[in-house]
Amino acid sequence: MLAGIAFVPVPAANVAQLWPQAEGHLRRACQRSVGDMSPETLFLDCLAGRSVLCLIVDGRTDTATIPAAAIVHFPRQVDGSLACELRAAGGRALAIWRHVIPEFEAWARHVGATTARLCGRRGWERVFPGYRARPLVSLVKDL
Numbered sequence: 001m002l003a004g005i006a007f008v009p010v011p012a013a014n015v016a017q018l019w020p021q022a023e024g025h026l027r028r029a030c031q032r033s034v035g036d037m038s039p040e041t042l043f044l045d046c047l048a049g050r051s052v053l054c055l056i057v058d059g060r061t062d063t064a065t066i067p068a069a070a071i072v073h074f075p076r077q078v079d080g081s082l083a084c085e086l087r088a089a090g091g092r093a094l095a096i097w098r099h100v101i102p103e104f105e106a107w108a109r110h111v112g113a114t115t116a117r118l119c120g121r122r123g124w125e126r127v128f129p130g131y132r133a134r135p136l137v138s139l140v141k142d143l
Contacts, residue, residue, distance in 0.1 A: 004060060005067065005096060007103040010053040015046045022053060022069030029090030042071045042088060051087065054104070056097045067097050074113060084108035085117040094127065101128060 010018050027039045045051035056068035068091020077083050086104075091097065108116050118124060118131055125133045 005056060005058050005100060007100040007107065008055045008057050009072070009107060010046075010055060012047060012049045012052075015043070015053050018053065018055065019043055019046075021066050022055060025066070025069040025090035025092075026071065026088055027090075029088045032090075033088065037088065045073070046071065056091060056100060058096075067091050067093055072108075074111065077115070081114040082112045083115045083117055084111065084113035085119060087119060089118075098127065 023039055023043075026042060030037055030039050030042070042051065046053045050073070052072045052074075054070045054072055055066050056070075057066050068089065070089035071087045073085045073087050075083050075085060084104075105116055116131075118128055125131060
């Protein structure tokens, strides 16, 4: 039994069982993003083991009411090293769970990642000190 707020990566075999608790948070995250992914795609990627569902759980409350959820992907970088990329994250009360970021980083190192990337909205650089914003442009054309 967990005591307090904790970061929990979910094995692919348990994704279907735990997805209903995470789906609402991730659906809102996808709606607020640039629209390049759907919760259904994230779910299928987690089932297939291409991405990992990560839950922020509060051991003091009902397990059906998780404060937050995220999807993590591990792309190979140009230099051959592994990156841990937070593709989508959503939830409530960031102030009560943002302290688990060091747990997330430790897990990423354990899995073999040499860098962590948080892909999010403007303002995240203020919330997550130590991370730097990269100037990227997302180009989209409707076909």
